[in-house]
Amino acid sequence: MRAAKFISAATVLALAMAGCSGDGDGGEKKTASAASVPAGLGSFYSQKPSWKDCDNGFQCATVQVPLNYADPSGEKVGLSVIRLPAEDKSNRIGSLLTNPGGPGGSGVDFVRQAARTFGSDLRRRFDIVGFDPRGVAASEPVRCNTGPQLDAFFATDASPDDQRETNTLGTASKEFAQRCKTKAASELPYVGTVNAARDMDVLRAALGDDKLTYYGASYGTYLGAFYAEQFPKNVRALVLDGAVDPQLSSTELLIEQAKGFETALRAFAEDCVKSGGCPLGTTPDAVIAKISSFLSATDRKPLSNNRDSRKVTESLAVMGIARSLYVKEYWPVLRQALTQAMQKSDGTVLLALADEMVEREANGTYSNQTDANMAVNCVDKPNPPDLAAYGKYANEAKKVAPRFGPFVVWGGLPCVYWPTQTKQDPKPLTAKGAAPIVVIGTIRDPATPYKWAQNLAGQLSSGVLLTFNGDGHTAYLQGNACITKATDNYLVTTDPPKDGTTCG
Template identity: 70%
Template structure:
C-alpha cells in the first residue's frame, strides 16, 4: 500500500501553531455560511467544552434544510504551543464521537493532550446529531435474538421478515434523511468543522469505520490533509457483502487466538486441546439454537445469536478474555447465559432498562446507503453460505446481520473503489495482526491504495491498536500527529 507521497502543501513547520485562515477564501461555492460559522463553546463538565455546528442536509442544495452536529473538545493543556484540533471518530458507523472523547479523551498521549484540542463529534444521524431512529427497544430485542443460522425455509423467512421490518421502519420514521447520512456527506461535514474551528488543515484519528470516513475525507480534500491516523482499517474496495464475509473471517482468527490462550489456563471450560475447544464452542451455539440459555438479568432467553454476539464482543479487547472464560464456564457447565448476554448488550449499547442508543439504527442507515446491496435474499444468501464455510462460528451471524440492506428504501449506484487521495500528505494506516472486526489484510490494502499511505503494524490481539497501551504504537502515532512525519513504512510493533 502506501508509497510515501509528498504533500502538496507549502513547507510550513507542521508543529507551529497555525494562524486562523480566512474561511471566505477557502469555502466551496455556496457553502460560505457554513464554513464561516463561529463556534460557541460552553462548559459541559469535567473540563470539557461542547458546541453545535450547522451543516446542510443536502450539499447539492445547501440553501435548504440543515442538520445540527454535536461536538465536544478537551482543550489543549499548553495553549502557547497549541498546534490545532485533533478530530476523532471511534468507528461504527454509529459510534458517538462525543461519548468517545468524554470517556477516553484523557487517555490520548501526553504530547497530544498538550498540543491539541482533542475533538469529538457525532456524525450526521448519530447520537445527538439529528439521530436516525427506526426501531424501539422491544423491536431491537427481537431483531438481535432472531436465529441467524436458519435451518429451514421457516427460519429463513423469519430472518427476512425482521430485516424487512427494520428497513420499513426506517422508511417510515426517517425517510427524508436516509439518502444523506452516508460517508461521503459525513466527510464533507468534517471539512466544514475544520474550517469552523479555525484549522487550516485536518489532523485526525479514526478507528475502525473511522478509517473509512478518514479515507473519504482525504479523497475529497487531499489538499487539506495535515496528518491522518487510520487505525483498524476498512478496505473501501470491498463490496458490502464481501466486507461482512471478510469481517467474519477476522472474528474466526481472533477466536482461535483466544482458544489457544484459554487451553493453557487452568480451569479453561473448553479443555486443553485447541481443536476440541473450538468444537465445544460450536456445540454451545447449537445447544442455544435448540434451547436458549437462561439468564438472571431479565426474562430474555439467550439465543444462539446472543451467545455468538457475546463471544464476539469479548474478542474486541484482550483484557476481556478472562471475562469470556468465565462467561463460557457458566454457559457450558450451568446453561447460564447471563454473562454472555451482558457482553452482547454492551456490543449493541443496550441499557438494562431495555432502551438502546441509536448506534444500530445509524449503523444500518450508513452501511446500507454507502454501497450497493444484493437485490434479494436469495442472492444475499450466497454470501452467507460463503461466510459460513470460511468462518463456521461467526459467518452466518455476521452476514445475516446486514440483511435489512436488501430491503433498504434508498439505493446507491456508487460502486466500491480504491481510494488514492492523490496529493495528500503522508497518511498513517495502522493494522493489528489478529484484529477481529477489521482484518489485518484491510490495513495492508488501504495502505497500498493510498498514494501517500504508510503502514504501521501491531503483532497483537483485539480491535485497533492505539489507546491499547502498546508503547511502540503510542510513540509512533503521537510523534506523527505532532510532527506530521510518519514512521518508516512497514514498521512492526510487538
C-alpha cells in the same frame, strides 16, 4: 463493518465496572483561509462555534451543516461537538478531530471517555475533539426501532437452518427497513459516509484549522479515507487505525469481517489453553469444538438469564462472544461467560456482553447505534437484490467462517429492503496529492482484518503502514508504547514512521 467500533482498554475497564460558560477560545483560533471554500458553503465554513463548558474540563458546541450539499440553502443538520482544550495554549498546534467507528458510534461519548488517555504530547498541543456524525446520537439521530423491536430483531435466528427460518429472518429484516422508511425517510439518503466526510471539512474550518489532523478508528478509517479522497490538499496528518478496505463490496466486507472474528476466536482459545486450567478444553482445537457444540445446543434450546425475561438465543450468544473478542482484556470475562453458560445453562454474562455490544441499557432502551449503523451501511454500497441472492453470500461465509459467518452476513439483510439504494460501486481510494497518511493494522484484529490495513495503505498514494503484532480491535490507546510513540510523533510533527514498521 456492522458495529465495528473502537473500544479502548480504558473504556473496557470503565464498562466492566459497569449546554454549558465562556467561549473558551483563549485567543488561539486561526483562520481557515488557506483551504478553499466550496461554492455556496461560505456561511457554513465561516461559522464560529459557541463553546460552552460541559463538565470535567470539556467544552461543547453545535456546528451546522447542510442536510443535502446539493441544496445548501435547504434543511440543516446540527452536529454535536465536544473538545478537551490543549493543555499548553502557547504551543497549541490545533485540533485533533477523532471518530471512534461504528458507523453509529458517538464521537462525543468517545472523547468524554478516552480523551485523557491520548498521549501526553497530543493532550498538551491539541484540542482533542469529538463529534457525533449526522444521524448519530445527538446529531439529528436516525431512530427507527423501539427497544422491544430491537430485542426481537437481535433474538431472531441469524443462522437459519432451513427455508422457514430464512423467511422469518427475511421478514424481520424487511420490517426493520420499513420502520426506517416510515420514521426517517427524509434523512436516509443523506447519512452516508461521503456526506459525513464533507461535514468533517466544515468542522475543520469551524475549528479554525487550515488543514485537518485526524485520528479515526475502525469505521472511522473509512470516514477518514473518504475525507482524504475528497479533500487531499486539506490533509495535515491522518491516522487510520483498524482500517476498512474501501474497495470491497458490502458482502465481501462482511465475509472478511467474519473471518477476522474466527482468527480472534482461535487466539482466545490458544490463550485459554496457554494460561493453564482452561475449563473449555486442553487444546485450541478442543476449545473451538466445544464452543461450536455449545452454540449448536443453544440454537436448539436457548439459555436462561438472571437479568430479565429474555431467552439467550444462539444469535445473542454469538454476539456476546464477538463483543469479548474486541479487546484482549475481556478474554477472562469470555472464559467465565462460556463456562457459566455451558455448565449451568446460564447465559447472564453472555447476554450482558451482547447488550454492551449494541448499547442496550438495563431498562430495555437502546442508543441509536444500531439504527444509525444500518442507515449508513445500507446507503454506502450497493446491496444484493433479494433474499435468495443474499443467502448465497451467507452460505459462502459459513464455509470460511463457520461460527461467525452466518451471523455477521445475515446481520446486513435489512439493506436488501432499504428504501434508499446506491448504484455507486466501491472503488479504491487513492487521495492523490495528500500528505502522508498513517494506516495502523492489528494482526489479529477481529473486526477489521489486518489485510484491510495492508490494502488501504497500498491504495492511498501516500499511505504508510504501521503494524501492531497483537490482539484486539485497533491498536492506539491499547497501551503499546511503540504504537503510541510512533502515532503521537507523527500527529505532532507530521513525520510518519517508516513504512512497514511493526510494533508488539
